[in-house]
Amino acid sequence: xxxxxxxxxxxxxxxxxxxxxxxxxxxxxxxxxxxxxxxxxxxxxxxxxxxxxxxxxxxxxxxxxxxxxxxxxxxxxxxxxxxxxxxxxxxxxxxxxxxxxxxxxxxxxxxxxxxxxxxxxxxxxxxxxxxxxxxxxxxxxxxxxxxxxxxxxxxxxxxxxxxxxxxxxxxxxxxxxxxxxxxxxxxxxxxxxxxxxxxxxxxxxxxxxxxxxxxxxxxxxxxxxxxxxxxxxxxxxxxxxxxxxxxxxxxxxxxxxxxxxxxxxxxxxxxxxxxxxxxxxxxxxxxxxxxxxxxxxxxxxxxxxxxxxxxxxxxxxxxxxxxxxxxxxxxxxxxxxxxxxxxxxxxxxxxxxxxxxxxxxxxxxxxxxxxxxxxxxxxxxxxxxxxxxxxxxxxxxxxxxxxxxxxxxxxxxxxxxxxxxxxxxxxxxxxxxxxxxxxxxxxxxxxxxxxxxxxxxxxxxx
Numbered sequence: 001x002x003x004x005x006x007x008x009x010x011x012x013x014x015x016x017x018x019x020x021x022x023x024x025x026x027x028x029x030x031x032x033x034x035x036x037x038x039x040x041x042x043x044x045x046x047x048x049x050x051x052x053x054x055x056x057x058x059x060x061x062x063x064x065x066x067x068x069x070x071x072x073x074x075x076x077x078x079x080x081x082x083x084x085x086x087x088x089x090x091x092x093x094x095x096x097x098x099x100x101x102x103x104x105x106x107x108x109x110x111x112x113x114x115x116x117x118x119x120x121x122x123x124x125x126x127x128x129x130x131x132x133x134x135x136x137x138x139x140x141x142x143x144x145x146x147x148x149x150x151x152x153x154x155x156x157x158x159x160x161x162x163x164x165x166x167x168x169x170x171x172x173x174x175x176x177x178x179x180x181x182x183x184x185x186x187x188x189x190x191x192x193x194x195x196x197x198x199x200x201x202x203x204x205x206x207x208x209x210x211x212x213x214x215x216x217x218x219x220x221x222x223x224x225x226x227x228x229x230x231x232x233x234x235x236x237x238x239x240x241x242x243x244x245x246x247x248x249x250x251x252x253x254x255x256x257x258x259x260x261x262x263x264x265x266x267x268x269x270x271x272x273x274x275x276x277x278x279x280x281x282x283x284x285x286x287x288x289x290x291x292x293x294x295x296x297x298x299x300x301x302x303x304x305x306x307x308x309x310x311x312x313x314x315x316x317x318x319x320x321x322x323x324x325x326x327x328x329x330x331x332x333x334x335x336x337x338x339x340x341x342x343x344x345x346x347x348x349x350x351x352x353x354x355x356x357x358x359x360x361x362x363x364x365x366x367x368x369x370x371x372x373x374x375x376x377x378x379x380x381x382x383x384x385x386x387x388x389x390x391x392x393x394x395x396x397x398x399x400x401x402x403x404x405x406x407x408x409x410x411x412x413x414x415x416x417x418x419x420x421x422x423x424x425x426x427x428x429x430x431x432x433x434x435x436x437x438x439x440x441x442x443x444x445x446x447x448x449x450x451x452x453x454x455x456x457x458x459x460x461x462x
Contacts, residue, residue, distance in 0.1 A: 048267035052279055057208075058264050059099075059257055059283035064211040064290060066141075066148055066332065067254035070395055071291050072218075072298025072310045074250035079238025081296050087244060088251055088292060092284055094440055095255050098410035099280040101437075102258060103265045104273050105413040112266045114259045114405070115346070121413045130409055131346045133401055134259060138343035139381065140398035145332040145339070146188075146385035147394060150180040151309045152325035158316035177386050183333075184382050191337040193374050206334060210327035215294045217324045218310060222297035228315060232305030242454070249399020249451045254291055255284065256402035258410065259342075308392035344373050396455040400448040407444025411437040 050058065075084035102117060109120035115134060119127030157174045172178060221229075238244045265276055298310040307313045311328070314321040348369075388394060414437035418430055 048269060048271070050264070050267040051269060052275055055264055055268050055276075055279045056283045056286070058267075059261060059280060060286050061208050062257035062260040062264070063255055063283065063287040065207065065254070065335070066144060066328070067250060067395065068211055068214060068291065068294055069148065069309045069311060069328070070250045070392060071254065071295035072302065072306045072313075073308045073392060074247040075295040075299040076235065076304050076306055077238075077243050078247035079243065080234065080236045081299065082236070083238055083244065084247070084295055084299070085292060087247060088288060091248070091251055092255070092288060094443065095406055096277075096280055096284050097436070098258055098406050098440065099261050099284075100273060100277050101410040101414045102262055103271075103276045105410075105417055106262050106265055107271070107273065108417055112263060114262045114409075117262055118409050118413060122409075122416050126409070126412055128350070131350055133404055135343045135346045135350075137259075137398055137401045137405070138339045138346075139377070140394055140401070141339050142336055142343075142377070142381040143385050143388065144391055144394040144398065145336045146180055146184060146381060147388060147391045148309065148332050149183055149329055150176050150385065150389075151312055151391065152329050153179045153183070155312065155314075155316045156322060156325055159322055162317075176389075180386060181382065184378070187333050188336050189374075189378050191334070192340045192378060193371060195370060206327075207331045210324075210331040211290065213327050214311070214324045215290050217320050218294050218301070219297045221314070221321070222301045225301060226315070226318065229301060231301060232303035234300065234303040245447070245450050246396070246454060248403070248447050249396050249455075251291075251399075252402040252406055252447065253395050253399040255287060256405055257283075258405045308390055308395075340374070340377055344370070344377065347373060393455065393459065396451055396458075400451040400455075403444045403447040403451070407440045408448070411440030411444065413437075415441070 075081060078084045078087050102114065105117050105121050106112065109117055111117045111120045115127065115130045118130040154176055157179065161174060261280070265271055268276070268279075294310070298313075299306060302310075302313045305313070311321060311325055316322075415434055418434050418437070421430070423430065
């Protein structure tokens with residue numbers, strides 16, 4: 001096969017779909033997605049090999065993740081079960097709508113990844129902002145993953161040394177900073193340096209098993225609680241409207257699968273908007289039950305005293321919960337490199353486009369740059385994770401960015417797609433869709449601005 005040189009230009013239309021250019025697009029795909037070629041005999045352009053049922057499970061897998069651990073605390077913050085469910089259901093309408101809009105714009109623009117759709121439909125400035133947001137979001141998620149590793153290791157070590165104080169009351173080698181660092185250097189860094197990510201499918205399977213097991217443990221522990229678990233006060237209404245808004249980042253972080261959704265849509269045998277609507281509706285309903293089950297049962301088990309990471313609320317010597325912690329650690333260890341690859345690929349594209357260079361054929365130079373990018377990314381995320389002990393603080397920030405992926409960019413795409421239509425008269429449906437897109441952009445911008453400003457204010461006042 002002939003090699004292609006790909007120019008890094010100001011517009012995505014200048015990108016050629018080649019093996020060299022493909023890293024950034026491949027890395028932004030969801031695990032287990034096999035995207036078909038753009039043109040094959042007997043297949044329509046863009047048709048893939050994934051069935052509708054397979055797409056449902058891939059989208060569910062993309063949605064479920066580490067955000068699951070924070071949902072009981074989000075229910076507590078929102079003001080109880082009724083308020084938490086109402087907030088989820090309200091946002092779910094727009095979450096599903098955003099997924100359908102992205103599929104529609106992907107068909108219209110013939111682009112196959114999230115950021116390329118934004119580039120093609122909205123133009124250069126929103127496209128660059130989208131890529132920067134993806135890089136920051138993946139960076140923040142990597143920090144959250146390292147914090148989760150530290151949280152679970154603290155409890156496991158406390159059980160092994162039979163010390164209720166865990167890392168705080170034992171030797172230097174059980175110290176949280178040491179255990180996170182040694183785990184990161186020995187396991188995460190070696191997995192992050194390679195250019196390819198062939199272990200995606202294994203990480204995907206582990207994530208599915210781990211999240212479902214955590215949900216099962218939380219639900220069972222609520223039905224048959226341990227005697228030593230005493231729930232705190234169980235609020236039945238939010239303390240303020242601000243508290244409800246502060247619960248939104250967790251929900252957005254949990255349901256954010258939009259960046260992965262465009263490659264999944266294009267991997268389907270029939271990449272059409274109508275069947276895709278059924279796929280994402282089914283997937284989001286499944287994710288809703290998992291998140292709601294964990295949130296409700298975890299919240300009712302511990303009440304307002306629930307930790308930001310629900311597994312931290314359980315005793316360290318609880319065997320089923322210890323297994324759940326081990327599952328979470330393994331999932332995070334394999335998920336960190338995948339998120340890092342996504343961020344690195346986006347940064348690589350931004351850098352080469354800024355320099356006006358082509359994708360290089362010099363393997364050694366590319367390798368040096370990749371290693372440098374990986375080490376810098378790894379050290380920065382590790383350093384921040386060591387001094388940010390609360391996962392809730394990270395989710396409050398990156399949850400606002402998740403709102404941009406769910407609401408702002410799909411809303412902009414819908415508005416621009418409708419404005420580009422050539423019509424002599426604007427129909428009622430046209431105005432309705434433009435209004436819907438405007439509302440999505442406004443809602444997403446509000447969630448992002450409010451939650452980010454509040455997170456910064458809380459950190460400054462702490």
